[in-house]
């Protein structure tokens with residue numbers, strides 16, 4: 691699968707700039723992962739995602755004058771056949787409730803629709819109320835439970851699906 695040129699161009703959405711991650715972003719992305727999650731993705735895992743044609747890591751940045759943009763959030767998703775699978779969404783703790791996750795999820799779903807996907811799926815911790823509310827607000831609905839999916843704390847995952 692060839693990457694389209696426009697696929698890599700930054701896009702403005704709700705005042706944020708959204709673009710694909712590159713290897714140069716690794717340090718900043720690791721810092722965001724560590725701030726956002728108790729069990730952050732490792733550098734190795736992130737690097738591997740960058741190599742997978744089916745995987746996309748989108749970064750949400752705040753454009754600033756005279757200094758480089760500030761990384762506010764990210765989303766990692768796969769497109770496999772007709773399905774968008776969302777693996778990770780995170781916003782830097784000090785920038786939450788500003789619409790960062792909403793902006794990146796909109797972009798993820800738009801890209802999926804643009805690639806003729808017909809549904810989006812994800813797993814989310816049962817206790818993660820902010821994320822479940824976020825996904826519900828896009829129309830995702832819970833369709834099942836994966837018991838002890840998160841082995842670290844033996845927490846169940848809720849499987850959510852959105853039909854396009």
Ligand SMILES: CC(C)(COP(=O)(O)OP(=O)(O)OC[C@H]1O[C@@H](n2cnc3c(N)ncnc32)[C@H](O)[C@@H]1OP(=O)(O)O)[C@@H](O)C(=O)NCCC(=O)NCCS
Nearest residue numbers: 778779780781786787788789790791792820821823824827
């Ligand atoms: C979940 C998370 C990504 C939301 O990011 P955010 O940028 O603050 O979300 P937004 O400002 O775009 O909010 C969009 C919607 O999500 C829901 N939401 C977000 N935070 C919420 C909270 N603390 N409580 C309830 N609903 C919440 C709301 O529906 C909100 O819409 P509203 O502001 O109009 O009410 C963020 O809390 C986060 O990074 N959490 C840690 C990482 C994580 O758990 N990721 C998801 C699992 S992969």
